[in-house]
Amino acid sequence: KQWYQRRVAITAGGTLLYYCETGQDSKFSSIPESCWWAIVTVTTVGYGDLAPKSTPGRLIGSIAVVLGIIIMALPMTVIVSKFTECYGDVKRQNEQESLGKVRAHAVANGAIY
Secondary structure, eight states: OHHHHHHHHHHHHHHHHHHHHTTSSOSOOSHHHHHHHHHHHHTTOOOSSOOOOSHHHHHHHHHHHHHHIIIIIHHHHHHHHHHHHHHHHHHHHHHHHHHHHHHHHHHHTTSOO
């Protein structure tokens, strides 16, 4: 459901941008190219190969950047935080297992009682 909504938003934004930039001295020559710009902008990559020149186009671009940060960048902090937490748990578990093996080996060889 979320991917469908994102696809619709990118297609609508790209189409709207294309019509705002038509007649301007811009590089937006087709709707698919405008949708490519929307994808690159929303995913916060921003290659810089295309940029809107008209005021409405720049407004759409600003909205796309803000939505990109909200939709893509902010959830990454949650994902990275959870990954770090899980990695720490696995690391502690591996350390405890290694320590248990060392202790068992030391007891078996009479190093500790």
